[in-house]
Amino acid sequence: MRYQNVLRTLRFKGQWRSYQKRVLDRAENYLKDKKIHIVAAPGSGKTTLGIELIRHLGRPALILSPSINIRNQWIARIEEAYLPEGTDTAGLLSNTIRNPALITAITYQALHSCMRGVRDEQGDAAETDVDFFEAIHSSGVKTLCLDEAHHLRSEWWRALEELREKEPDMTVISLTATPPYDASKGEWDKYIGLCGPIDEEIIVPELVKEGSLCPHQDYVYFNMPTKEEADAVETFRKDAASVAEQIFEDEEFAAAIQTHAGLRQPMQHAEQLLEKPEYLSSLLVFLNARKLPFSRELLHMLGAGDNIPQIDLHWLEVLLQGFLYEDP
Numbered sequence: 001m002r003y004q005n006v007l008r009t010l011r012f013k014g015q016w017r018s019y020q021k022r023v024l025d026r027a028e029n030y031l032k033d034k035k036i037h038i039v040a041a042p043g044s045g046k047t048t049l050g051i052e053l054i055r056h057l058g059r060p061a062l063i064l065s066p067s068i069n070i071r072n073q074w075i076a077r078i079e080e081a082y083l084p085e086g087t088d089t090a091g092l093l094s095n096t097i098r099n100p101a102l103i104t105a106i107t108y109q110a111l112h113s114c115m116r117g118v119r120d121e122q123g124d125a126a127e128t129d130v131d132f133f134e135a136i137h138s139s140g141v142k143t144l145c146l147d148e149a150h151h152l153r154s155e156w157w158r159a160l161e162e163l164r165e166k167e168p169d170m171t172v173i174s175l176t177a178t179p180p181y182d183a184s185k186g187e188w189d190k191y192i193g194l195c196g197p198i199d200e201e202i203i204v205p206e207l208v209k210e211g212s213l214c215p216h217q218d219y220v221y222f223n224m225p226t227k228e229e230a231d232a233v234e235t236f237r238k239d240a241a242s243v244a245e246q247i248f249e250d251e252e253f254a255a256a257i258q259t260h261a262g263l264r265q266p267m268q269h270a271e272q273l274l275e276k277p278e279y280l281s282s283l284l285v286f287l288n289a290r291k292l293p294f295s296r297e298l299l300h301m302l303g304a305g306d307n308i309p310q311i312d313l314h315w316l317e318v319l320l321q322g323f324l325y326e327d328p
Helices: 002-007 018-033 046-057 068-082 108-116 132-139 154-166 185-195 204-210 227-249 251-258 267-275 277-289 297-302 313-326
Strands: 035-040 061-065 103-107 143-147 171-176 200-202
Touching: 002 046, 018 035, 018 046, 018 200, 018 204, 035 046, 046 061, 046 068, 046 143, 046 171, 061 068, 061 108, 068 103, 103 108, 108 132, 108 154, 143 154, 154 185, 171 185, 185 267, 227 313, 251 277, 251 313, 267 277, 267 297, 277 297, 277 313
Parallel strands: 035 171, 035 200, 061 103, 061 143, 143 171
Antiparallel strands: none
16 A cells, blocks of 8 residues: 555664563554553653554554644654655655645644634644644544643543544554543543553663663651741741632632633533532632532532532632633
């Protein structure tokens, strides 16, 4: 096939480490369900493993990364590790869906931007006028490589799920250094549903044994703080409590919280609210502490009854992080 003929002209110029070779030797078996999920410690060469799996599959690939820098690292790694110096990469490598190539690397933000017609905040490839699925079909993409998929925001995740629904024949390569082991059961099930069960794990001791990482020891010394250190800690705690009190009593902040669409129409936004139950709890903790009204349906969603915790620095931190930075 013409795609295979071109992609398989790529050749890794280095030597495989033992743990990389183990993964590659077993890859064919893992790919029987069209999914391969690899957990690899930092420094183990997961990017190179991903490129080799793309080469092995021999079909046009779309690589999704969580940032522009990581996206660029994929392209740079292919050029330095797989291609002779000075190779013309036109038609082979691309970092924009506007001009897809055999291997196209973009960010999750750009995927969302393109599919939803909105400009992403990083200014990365705001391709709002591109027919994404037409570009996918025309370039024949059949391999989807997900780099650190668990970092996705909810709206980027929905765009990715829509892509998988419309292109069910894609083979998915999932690579991560940190799977979301601390996620809720619902989030974990969604993550595994997309990436498949973990097939291989490359752990730090393997890197040390191979000589890829130097051995080291960490020592922890326990001692009482000096008077100056204790005073600094106490001052910080007092300052934090003062700022927390100012935020809690701020009428403009309280009014902004009350405009939250999920609080106004709980049932219409139930799915999004329950994606982050701790954040929803923080909203209710704040409203309850301020004696502001809210729908009892929200308590039923959480299964919390009328047992609402008292507000403290922890709950205020969760509220601020979610409301100001994570909640679209």
